[in-house]
Amino acid sequence: MEILKINYKNIYYPPGGILMWIIIFLELITFGMAMVALVFYGSEQTELFHQSRLQLNTTFGAINTVFLLSSGFFMANAVQQFKEKNIQKSSFYFKLTMLGGILFLILKSLEYYHKIESGISLDTNMFFTFYWLLTGFHLIHVIIGLVILIWTNCxxxxxxxxxxxxxxxxxxxxxxxxxxxxxxxxPILYLIF
Amino acid sequence: MKKSLVFTYGLLIVLTLVTALISNADLFSDDIILLILFFSSIKFLLVAFQFMELKKANPFWKYSLSLVLGVLVLVIFLMK
Incomplete structure (x- = not known):
């Protein structure tokens, strides 16, 4: 069995490539700053943020965490199988990864539907402005990730x-x-307030 | 399927369940927040180091990511 070797210890070749890691750092810092802003406003309007947080479905959030973690697990296996040149197995794990992402999207859509049904929108209060923007931007990333997965798998x-x-x-x-x-x-949106 | 990936996945699921349980526990607010942020940070590092294979990367990437996470979690805990 031939396994492909890359010198990951070279600073210019982190797993995934240096450009992808620059994007990852930028995304983490951008989302991180938005989360710090959320906590800042939360410390000024403690009761409002607590009452708003209680309107979120923590179970949906926890199940979505499991979906994404499972999806990530299959993705890691897909990479491993590709390195071992088992393309069919790798492709199978790719499809399981996509399934995890699709389940995440379905549950998130259900959660959004319930919020819209309850009349909760972007301008309900400061907490929900952050909720819609942060989860919305994350959702866009998941959709783009799914497109990249489908493209690569094909x-x-x-x-x-x-x-x-x-x-x-x-x-x-x-x-x-x-x-x-x-x-x-x-944890920051669904648990700590 | 690599054993280390299966073990990491199992640990991630256990930590997710533990986080969900302690968020409903009858503890002091600050203790709960600290525990939730701690477990989330562990999960973050497990995904980065094991699933993304950052453990094989140059130390620059390992320390940089750990630093970004550490600063973020610390700022959030102190502001909360």
Missing amino acids: GMTKQNSDTQIEDVEACAAFWHMCDLIWLLLF
Whole structure:
């Protein structure tokens, strides 16, 4: 079994590529600053933020965390199988990864539907302005991640495919970034107020 | 399927369940927030180091990501 080797210890070649990691850092810092702003306003309007937080469905949030973590687990396996040149197995794990992402989207849509039904919108109060913006931007990242997954999966399963391990790792890094953002977003929005 | 990935996944799920349980526990508010942020940080690092294979990367990337996470969590805890 031949395993592809890349010198990850080289500062210019982190797994996923240096450009993808620059994007990841920028995204984390941007979302991080928005979360700091949320906590800042939360410390000024404690009761409002607490009452608003109680209107969020923590169970939905926890299940969505499990969906994204499972999806990330399958993505890591997909990369491993691709490195071992088991393209069919890698493609199977890609599809399981996508399933996790789609389940996340379905549950998130259900959560949004309930909020809209209850008359909760972007201008309900400061907490929900942050809720819609932060979860909305995260959702856009998940949708873009899904498109990248579908694109990469189609490319790697084609005959005479020119998809390289660097492409699969970059795709995986973007998908895991959605996990990382959610792992910070979920406790801060749904739990700590 | 690599054993280390399966172990990491199991640990992530356990930490998610523990976080969900302690968020409803009858503890002092600051203790709960600290625990929730601590477990979330562990999960964040597990995904980055194991799933994203940052453990194999140059130390620059490991320390940079840990620093960004540390500063963010610290600022959030102090402001809360």
